[in-house]
Amino acid sequence: MTFSELLQGILARVEGSIGIAIMGLDGLAIEHVQVPSKMDLGERVALIATSHATLLRNTMRMSSDTGVGALNELTLMSDNFLLVVRLIGREYFLIIILNPGGNLGRARFELRKAHLLLEKEFV
Amino acid sequence: MTFSELLQGILARVEGSIGIAIMGLDGLAIEHVQVPSKMDLGERVALIATSHATLLRNTMRMSSDTGVGALNELTLMSDNFLLVVRLIGREYFLIIILNPGGNLGRARFELRKAHLLLEKEFV
Numbered sequence: 001m002t003f004s005e006l007l008q009g010i011l012a013r014v015e016g017s018i019g020i021a022i023m024g025l026d027g028l029a030i031e032h033v034q035v036p037s038k039m040d041l042g043e044r045v046a047l048i049a050t051s052h053a054t055l056l057r058n059t060m061r062m063s064s065d066t067g068v069g070a071l072n073e074l075t076l077m078s079d080n081f082l083l084v085v086r087l088i089g090r091e092y093f094l095i096i097i098l099n100p101g102g103n104l105g106r107a108r109f110e111l112r113k114a115h116l117l118l119e120k121e122f123v
Numbered sequence: 124m125t126f127s128e129l130l131q132g133i134l135a136r137v138e139g140s141i142g143i144a145i146m147g148l149d150g151l152a153i154e155h156v157q158v159p160s161k162m163d164l165g166e167r168v169a170l171i172a173t174s175h176a177t178l179l180r181n182t183m184r185m186s187s188d189t190g191v192g193a194l195n196e197l198t199l200m201s202d203n204f205l206l207v208v209r210l211i212g213r214e215y216f217l218i219i220i221l222n223p224g225g226n227l228g229r230a231r232f233e234l235r236k237a238h239l240l241l242e243k244e245f246v
Binding site: 044047048051052054055058059062063065066067068069070071072073074075076077078079080081083 | 167170171174175177178181182185186188189190191192193194195196197198199200201202203204206
C-alpha cells in the first residue's frame, strides 16, 4: 500500500473529512490527499498543515519544558474546522482536517491505526 | 456557585482528573483547584496551565492567519497527561489536566457545560 492509498482510505472512512497529510516537522509534506469535492480548499489545507508544523514544534518544546512528556496527539476545534494531529516519532506527523460536523472519534481511531502502520518506516 | 465550587464539581465528576483552572490568556490564574491526593503535582499543574496561555495565543494567531477560524477547544495527549482546553471569549480559558487513563469525553462535556455558565461573566 502506498502512502497515497493509505491516506485515501482514511478520507473515505472518516465522515466529514476534507484533507489529510503526512508532514515533516519542518513543514514539508511527504504526501497529502484531499477529498475531490473539496479541492477549492486545497491551498488552505496545505497552509493549515504547514502552519501546524510550527505549532507542534512549539507545543513539543512546551511539553518537554513543563514535564507534560512526549506529545502523542492533538485535536483542535475551531469555528471552521476540526483538526486531529498524530505525532509519528520525533520528526513527522499525520494531520487530518474535517468539517466542524465531522466524525472526530473516527478520525482519531484511523490516525492511530495509520500510526501503527507508519511508525516502522518513520523512525 | 463560586468559581471554586464549579471547578471542584467538575473534578469530582471527571474520572482521572488531577487539576483544573480558569486562566487568563496572559497566563494568570483566576481560580484553580486540585484533587487533594494529587497535591504533589501542584507546581507542575500551575506551570502547565500558565504555559498553555502562550501556546493558545500562538495557536489563535495561527488559526486566524490560516482561516481556521476562532479556536474553541484543544485537547492534547502526552505520555504523562491528557489536557483539555476550552476558550471562553477572547481573553480567558478553562484547562483540565487528567491522568493518561482519564475520561477525556467526560472532561470535554464538563468543560462545555462550564463554558455556558461562565461565558456570561467573561465577556
